[in-house]
Every structure is written in C-alpha cells, then in structure tokens.
Amino acid sequence: MQDPEPDGSKAKRKAQSRAGRPRLGAETGRETILCKALDGFARRGYEGVNIRDLARQAGVNIALANYHYGSKAALWEACLERLRERAAPSIEELTAIAASGLPYGDRLCRFYAAFIRFNAALPEYGLFILQEMVQAGERQAQVKVALVDPFHDVTLPLLQEGIALGLIPPQDASLLFFTHSIAISHVVAGQGLIASFLEAQDRREQTLAELLRTMIRSITGVLPQDFEQALANA
Structure with a gap:
C-alpha cells in the first residue's frame, strides 16, 4: 500500500513540529523569565529591561x-497580569473587612493592616506602579x-x-487614598533603605505595626494640641 505522504514531507512536518514546541522544562523556564522580568520592570523600569539579559539571568x-x-x-x-492576579485575594480580603459588621474603628484598622501586609509581602507591586506613574502614556493607563x-x-x-460619621476630618477621600497608598507602598518597597527595620521577624512586625499606627493617626487627624497649633501657625 502506497504511503499517502512522501517521506520528505513527513520529515519536514516533524521538524517544523519540533521547532514550534518549547523544549522540555519550558514552563519552568517561562515562569523563571516572568519572575526575572517582574523584578526588572519594578526596579529598573521598562527601558531598563532587556529580554536577552533576562533570558541569560533565567538560564534559558x-x-x-x-x-x-x-x-x-x-x-x-x-507581568502586569501577574501582579493583578497576585492582588486579587487582597482585594477580596479588603472588601470583606469593609463590609463586615465590626465597629468602624476596627474595620479601618484591620483594613489598613491588611493593605500594609500585602505591600510588605509584594514590594514589586508598588515599585511597578511607581515606574509607570512618573511618565504619561499607554502603560500608565494600563497600570x-x-x-x-x-x-x-x-x-x-x-x-x-x-468622613460621614465624623471620625475622619472632612477632606477629599480620593486624595487621602492616594497619599496613604503611595506612602505605604513606597516605604515598604524601599526595603534596602529600611532593611534593619524589616529583616528580623520580630522587628518587622513591630515596624509594620508602627506604620499602621502612623497611617491611622494621619487618617483620623488626631494630633497633640501643640502640633495642631504649630500646623495652624505654619
């Protein structure tokens, strides 16, 4: 019985098939490249990343x-999609805290504590945003x-x-969000500068707790009378 496909055609098709498929372990290589790229984009920005260099660093x-x-x-x-996926559980947690039946003060403190923990666990998140926020363009809009x-x-x-309850001074809530989210994400992202406050686990927890107290004091506007007077005179 005659072979319906010439040997030369079969060999060519097999070669093309092999060329079109990644080698064994490609998924591991793909993930490694993505991790290296995420770190690179977060710390060096879009222009500071070279795919050839990333491949070499990833060993592929x-x-x-x-x-x-x-x-x-x-x-x-x-990388943008990976960060969005990593943030999704945190968004769900924050939504649940905000909607819980706890007193407002408890919800606010737990909410900001969760937000601080998320940023401390994933400093690349704030750094990635910062790289694109300093220049307008399509990538900024996507971020x-x-x-x-x-x-x-x-x-x-x-x-x-x-604000409606009178527990936060009247102000632009959106501006308040940006002020504190930027402060939180960039403080914990600058771990090279504050490494001594974050390396030891007990010191790390103390630092994050102090950051939370600072944010809550800033949000509620509770200041000693002397500082209130100083601000009024500034």
Whole structure:
C-alpha cells in the first residue's frame, strides 16, 4: 500500500513540529523569565529591561523567551497580569473587612493592616506602579486600571463612611487614598533603605505595626494640641 505522504514531507512536518514546541522544562523556564522580568520592570523600569539579559539571568535560551512572549511589550503585559492576579485575594480580603459588621474603628484598622501586609509581602507591586506613574502614556493607563483602581475603589467608600460619621476630618477621600497608598507602598518597597527595620521577624512586625499606627493617626487627624497649633501657625 502506497504511503499517502512522501517521506520528505513527513520529515519536514516533524521538524517544523519540533521547532514550534518549547523544549522540555519550558514552563519552568517561562515562569523563571516572568519572575526575572517582574523584578526588572519594578526596579529598573521598562527601558531598563532587556529580554536577552533576562533570558541569560533565567538560564534559558533567548529563543525560549521569544517563543513565550515574543516582545518586551508582551512580557511587560504578562507581568502586569501577574501582579493583578497576585492582588486579587487582597482585594477580596479588603472588601470583606469593609463590609463586615465590626465597629468602624476596627474595620479601618484591620483594613489598613491588611493593605500594609500585602505591600510588605509584594514590594514589586508598588515599585511597578511607581515606574509607570512618573511618565504619561499607554502603560500608565494600563497600570492605573489594573493595579491602582481596584484598591482605590474598595478603599474610597470606607474613607467616605468615616468622613460621614465624623471620625475622619472632612477632606477629599480620593486624595487621602492616594497619599496613604503611595506612602505605604513606597516605604515598604524601599526595603534596602529600611532593611534593619524589616529583616528580623520580630522587628518587622513591630515596624509594620508602627506604620499602621502612623497611617491611622494621619487618617483620623488626631494630633497633640501643640502640633495642631504649630500646623495652624505654619
């Protein structure tokens, strides 16, 4: 019986099939590239990342990086999506805290404690945002929608509730959110500067607790009388 496909055609098809598939262990390589890229984009910005360098750092061939991501823009978008996925459980936790039946003060403190823990566990989140917030463009808009707006949208009603209750001084709740979210994310992201406050576990917990107290005092506007007078005279 005649072979319906010439040997030469079969060999060519097999070679093409092999060329089109990543080698064994490609998924591990893909994940390693993504982790290296996330760290690179967060700490050096878009222009500071080179796919060839990332592939070398990840210990994979540049062809594998190109196979999975194709371009630096696509790799950046994959990092953006990874951060969005990592933030999703935190958004759910914050939503549950805000909607719980606890007294307002308890909800506010637990809410900000959870937000601080999230940023401390994933400093790349705040750094990635910072890299794109300093320059306008399409990437900035993508970051705002994917990484900033979800936290803003869950925080804003809680702050507005506190203002309505008279527990937070009257002010622009959105500006309050941005002021504190930037302060929190960038303080814990700058771990090289405050490493001594975060390395030892007991000191780390104390530092995060002190950061929480600072944020709550700032939100509620509770200051000693001497400072209130000094601010009035400034």
